[in-house]
Amino acid sequence: MPARVYAPTPRNLRLLSAALKRGELVAIPTETVYGLAAHALDVRACRRIFTAKRRPADDPLIVHVSDLRAAEQLAEFNNGARVIARHFWPGPLTIVLSKKKIVPRIVTSGQDTVALRAPAHPLARRLLKLSGLPLAAPSANLFGYVSPTTAEHVRLGLGGRIKHILDGGACAVGVESTIVDLSQPGQLRLLRPGAISAQELLAVLRRAGLTVRVVSGKTPATVLAPGLLDQHYSPHTPLTITPRLTAAQRKTAGTDPMALIFQRKPRHASGANVFWLSATGRLGDVAHNLYAVLREADAGKFSRMIVEAAPKSGGAWATAINDRLRRAAGKRSHQ
Numbered sequence: 001m002p003a004r005v006y007a008p009t010p011r012n013l014r015l016l017s018a019a020l021k022r023g024e025l026v027a028i029p030t031e032t033v034y035g036l037a038a039h040a041l042d043v044r045a046c047r048r049i050f051t052a053k054r055r056p057a058d059d060p061l062i063v064h065v066s067d068l069r070a071a072e073q074l075a076e077f078n079n080g081a082r083v084i085a086r087h088f089w090p091g092p093l094t095i096v097l098s099k100k101k102i103v104p105r106i107v108t109s110g111q112d113t114v115a116l117r118a119p120a121h122p123l124a125r126r127l128l129k130l131s132g133l134p135l136a137a138p139s140a141n142l143f144g145y146v147s148p149t150t151a152e153h154v155r156l157g158l159g160g161r162i163k164h165i166l167d168g169g170a171c172a173v174g175v176e177s178t179i180v181d182l183s184q185p186g187q188l189r190l191l192r193p194g195a196i197s198a199q200e201l202l203a204v205l206r207r208a209g210l211t212v213r214v215v216s217g218k219t220p221a222t223v224l225a226p227g228l229l230d231q232h233y234s235p236h237t238p239l240t241i242t243p244r245l246t247a248a249q250r251k252t253a254g255t256d257p258m259a260l261i262f263q264r265k266p267r268h269a270s271g272a273n274v275f276w277l278s279a280t281g282r283l284g285d286v287a288h289n290l291y292a293v294l295r296e297a298d299a300g301k302f303s304r305m306i307v308e309a310a311p312k313s314g315g316a317w318a319t320a321i322n323d324r325l326r327r328a329a330g331k332r333s334h335q
Contacts, residue, residue, distance in 0.1 A: 239328050
């Protein structure tokens, strides 16, 4: 039976809350992307996430909570983590901390840390409150594909594999949350860039009088949090990144055109193979539209996509956008 898409009425929210309590899966909107939610403390429910998404068991899940108090039931918070959570939650920030025994190892892929986030989307927050549950909720798509930012994206990808999709409109942010490892007191490791930059995090910690050392290195990232594979968020169509689309690249073979994806709506290029991520080039809009445009271009069955990178001077948004493009351009090995 195909998934039902629910309007966000009070009655439907109660129905979906009850479904979560029964251990069922519900695709829910957040401000970043749509998540495939399940009761995070129910091993069988979490196993259904991995099955529905065809997700490998070694890729951990992010657990969504209503607030810091709820998060402290699941993880060991230090002073720095509390400061960051109080300042940035609810919002697009995931914090990795040492887990408490109550968190099933299936959620953390056997690791001793858990990734936690308090989402800002009002419907996600309403379901968290109604259910009274922590919700494990990776992106609501088949593993490795472009993340969904509308209920229709979820329906097209998982509509035959799950029962419930809550329609909350298009996601405001459009790319996944920033992930930061604060499991070691006095240390900060940025695992995945997002709308919130490492500089913002450091500034808040230092204003609180805390001395923090930034730790670099990619080794722990493969096990601490999701969405960190070199190849991820990928369309089926091969994707190439370029700093800027040149006049030569705009000339495509008539019988087999490439998809050209501009950061900003181009003045002198048009056609069925021409796409853009923002009318103005504003990077917040680019992030908001990124996955929807990649999906649209992917549906065109082009031989390949050429996508302009965000300008490096664009701060946190540019870093997050280019991170997702880099992973999307990675060689697809799972298809």
